[in-house]
Amino acid sequence: xxxxxxxxxxxxxxxxxxAGGVYVIAGxxxxxxxxxxxxxxxxxxxxxxxAALLSGARPExxxxxxxxxxxxxxxxWREGRLRxxxxxxxxxxxxxxxxxxxxxxxxxxxxxxxNVTRFGIDPGKQLWETRAGTxxxxxxxxxxxxxxxxxxxxxxxxxxxxxxxxxxxxxQSATGVFRMERLPTGLLQxxxxxxxxxVDSPGPITLELIPGRALQAPAAxxxxxxxxxxxxxxxxxxxxxxxxxLPQEITSWARSQYDLVMxxxxxxxxxxxxxxxxxxxxxVYIDRKHAGEAVEACRxxxxxxxxxxxxxxxxxLRAVDRTNALDAGANDFVSDNFSLVELAxxxxxxxxxxxxxxxxxxxxxEAEPPRVTALLDRASFARAVDARLGEPDGALFTLLIxxxxxxxxxxxxxxxxxxxxxxxxDLVGETEGGYGVVLQGARPSQAGSFLDRVSGALKRFGMxxxxxxxxxxxxxxxxxxxxxxxxxxxx
Numbered sequence: 488x489x490x491x492x493x494x495x496x497x498x499x500x501x502x503x504x505x506a507g508g509v510y511v512i513a514g515x516x517x518x519x520x521x522x523x524x525x526x527x528x529x530x531x532x533x534x535x536x537x538a539a540l541l542s543g544a545r546p547e548x549x550x551x552x553x554x555x556x557x558x559x560x561x562x563x564w565r566e567g568r569l570r571x572x573x574x575x576x577x578x579x580x581x582x583x584x585x586x587x588x589x590x591x592x593x594x595x596x597x598x599x600x601x602n603v604t605r606f607g608i609d610p611g612k613q614l615w616e617t618r619a620g621t622x623x624x625x626x627x628x629x630x631x632x633x634x635x636x637x638x639x640x641x642x643x644x645x646x647x648x649x650x651x652x653x654x655x656x657x658x659q660s661a662t663g664v665f666r667m668e669r670l671p672t673g674l675l676q677x678x679x680x681x682x683x684x685x686v687d688s689p690g691p692i693t694l695e696l697i698p699g700r701a702l703q704a705p706a707a708x709x710x711x712x713x714x715x716x717x718x719x720x721x722x723x724x725x726x727x728x729x730x731x732x733l734p735q736e737i738t739s740w741a742r743s744q745y746d747l748v749m750x751x752x753x754x755x756x757x758x759x760x761x762x763x764x765x766x767x768x769x770x771v772y773i774d775r776k777h778a779g780e781a782v783e784a785c786r787x788x789x790x791x792x793x794x795x796x797x798x799x800x801x802x803x804l805r806a807v808d809r810t811n812a813l814d815a816g817a818n819d820f821v822s823d824n825f826s827l828v829e830l831a832x833x834x835x836x837x838x839x840x841x842x843x844x845x846x847x848x849x850x851x852x853e854a855e856p857p858r859v860t861a862l863l864d865r866a867s868f869a870r871a872v873d874a875r876l877g878e879p880d881g882a883l884f885t886l887l888i889x890x891x892x893x894x895x896x897x898x899x900x901x902x903x904x905x906x907x908x909x910x911x912x913d914l915v916g917e918t919e920g921g922y923g924v925v926l927q928g929a930r931p932s933q934a935g936s937f938l939d940r941v942s943g944a945l946k947r948f949g950m951x952x953x954x955x956x957x958x959x960x961x962x963x964x965x966x967x968x969x970x971x972x973x974x975x976x977x978x
Contacts, residue, residue: 490605490637493530494523494677494702496692501663501682506604508662508683509631511611513642516806517813518667519675519696520641522556524607525549526701527639529558531605532568539570539599540607541614544807546571552814555786557699572598574613592630603636611640616653624653628660646680673789673816674705696816698786721767721838722746725794727756729781730774734801736930737772739963740827740883753784760791768834769794771817775802782811789816795837799825801932827883827963828928862900868916868923869973875925876966883962884912885929886969887938890921890956899955902944906937918973921956931959 489503504510514520521544528538542549546564549571553560563569572595599606608614615624631638644650646666650658658664663682669675676691695705724745726738741747745768750756756769769788773781781798788796798812800822809820818837821829863871875884891899900915903924907913912927926937938957960969 491530491534492523493526494694496694496704497665497677500679500686500688500692502686504637505662505683506637507632507635508637509628509657509660510637510639510663510665511642511658511661512639512665512667513644513646513680514667515645515669516643516810517817518669519694519702519814520643520667521609522552522696522702522814523665523667523677524609524639524641525553525556525558525560528569528605528607529553529560529563529701531637532559532563536604537568537570537600537602538563538605538607539572539603540609541572541574541595542607542609543574543613544609548807548811552811555698555783555815556696556701558701570599570603589626589630592626596630596634599636606631606634606636606638608638608640611642611657612654614640615657616651624656624660628657669813673793673818675702696789698790723748723766724768724770725750725756725759725764725766727751727753727769727771727784729753729777729784730772730800731776732774733772734930734932736827736961736963737799737830739961740830741770743963744831753780753787756784757787757791760788766792766794768838769796770830770834771796771798773798773800773802775800775804778804778808778811782808782815785812785815785817795819795834797821797830797833797837799830801825824930824933826928826933827930831883862904863914863916865917865919866976868914868918869975871914871916872923872925872969872973873975875927876962876969883928885926885931885934886960886962886973887924887926887934888918888921888958888960888972889924892954898948898950899941899945902941902948906940906944923973931961934959 488506490506491498492501492504498504512520512523524540528540531538540549550561560569564571615627642654644654645668658681661681664680666678666680667675668678675694675696677694678691679686679689693705694702697703722745724741724747726741726747726749728749728751738747738749748759748766750759769792771781771784778800785796785798795818796816797819798817798821801824803823809822812820819833821833872886889899889903900922903915903922907915907924907926912925914925916923924937926934929937938955942955958972960972962969
C-alpha cells in the first residue's frame with residue numbers, strides 16, 4: 488500500500504511512501520524536520536487515519552507551529568484523531584533499567600492506541616540511543632515494523648558527523664532516509680539519502696515553508712536571490728527591538744555600519760516590507776520574555792524579504808528558542824552576551840552565503856601586522872586607541888581605565904598583560920595615574936569576566952583586586968569621553 492507524505496514534491500519524487508515503513512528525516516536544528524513530520528501526520532488525518540506524535544516539545548508549542556503552517560493538528564487532537572505523547576522526565580532511566588526494553592515499546596503502543604496508522608517521533612534518538620550498542624535500535628525497528636504503523640522520526644544531524652552505531656544501524660535499516668537543510672535564502676532543500684525502492688534522483692528537492700500551506704514547492708513570487716535586491720538596499724538595516732532595553736552600543740554599531748531603520752513593533756516592520764521597503768540586513772534584538780514573539784515575527788518577515796535575518800539576545804536562552812527561530816526563517820541566532828565582532832561576522836557570512844560567495848573576512852593576523860603584546864607607554868597607548876576609533880571596525884572595543892591602589896602599581900601592569908589576548912588585538916598601556924586596557928571586540932557587559940580574572944590573579948599575589956577603581960567605556964558609544972581621558976599629544 489502506498490501513502491502520501493503530504494509534501495507534494497517529495498511524493499512525486501518517491502512515487503509515494505510504503506505503508507508500515509520507517510523513515511528518518513535528519514537535519515540541523517531549524518531545518519524544518521519537525522514541520523515535515525507534522526505535515527506527514529496531517530496528511531494521514533485528512534485522509535481519515537489515526538495518528539500519534541511522541542515529542543519532547545510542549546503541546547502549545549506544537550499547535551502554535553501547526554497553526555502557522557495551516558495544519559489542523561489541534562482540532563484533530565481535540566476530536567481524538569491525533570494522540571500527543573511526551574517523554575517523561577524518567578524515561579531514559581526507565582529504558583536503561585528495564586529488564587526488557589520491549590516493555591517500553593509495548594507501553595508506547597498501548598498509549599498510542601490500536602487504530603494508529605501514522606506515528607511521528609521527535610527526536611528519534613531517545614528511543615534508540617539510550618542503551619549502548621545496537622540492541623535498542625534493533626528493537627525500535629522491529630516494534631515499528633511489527634505494529635504496521637508508518638513511522639517518521641527526526642534526527643538532529645546533517646549526516647556528515649560521526650554517528651553512533653545505534654544511529655548508523657537505524658539509517659541502514661530504515662525504509663527511507665531524508666536530509667533537510669535551510670539555505671541562506673530561507674528556502675529549504677530535501678535530499679533523499681536512501682529509499683526503498685530506490686529513486687532515480689536523490690535530490691535536492693527545493694521547498695519553501697509557506698505560512699498556511701506548510702512545505703511546498705517554492706511559490707511564484709519574490710525571487711529571494713540576493714542579487715535581485717534593489718540597488719542600494721545592501722547598506723540598509725532594519726533593527727527590530729523586541730526587548731525591554733536595547734544596549735546603546737548595538738545601536739551605535741549598527742548606525743556606523745548601515746543606514747539604520749529602527750522599529751519596536753513587528754507589525755510596523757512587516758507593513759514596511761509589504762509596502763516595498765528593501766533592506767540588506769534585518770537584526771531582531773530580543774530578551775527572554777519576547778522569544779516567542781520573535782519567532783512569530785521571523786515567520787511573518789521571511790516570505791517578504793531576501794535579507795538575512797539574525798536574532799540576537801544578551802540573555803542566555805534555551806536551545807529550543809534558537810531552533811524555533813531558525814525554523815521560522817532566521818538565518819542565524821546569537822545570544823549570551825555576544826560580541827559586536829561576532830555579530831558583524833555573522834551578518835557578513837549570511838550576506839555572502841546568500842550570494843553564493845565564500846566569506847571574505849580576514850583574520851586579524853592576515854589583515855594587519857601582529858599586535859603589540861608589551862606594555863605601551865602613555866603616549867603610544869593613547870595613539871593606538873585613537874587609531875582604533877578611526878578604523879571602520881576598530882571602535883568595536885571596550886576600554887578599561889584602571890586606577891590601582893598604590894601597592895598594586897607595577898604588579899598590576901604585569902597581571903593585565905597576562906590576562907589580555909594579544910592575538911585578537913587587546914592592548915595594555917599606561918595612563919595618567921594607572922593603566923588602560925583595550926578589550927577588542929568586547930562590549931561593556933563583558934568586561935566583568937576579565938576583571939574577575941585580574942582580581943583572582945592579584946589575590947594570588949596577596950593583593951585585593953576588588954579595590955581597583957575602574958571606568959568602563961565603549962568605543963562604539965563613548966568616543967568623546969575616550970578622547971578626553973586619553974588625549975593624543977601632537978607630534
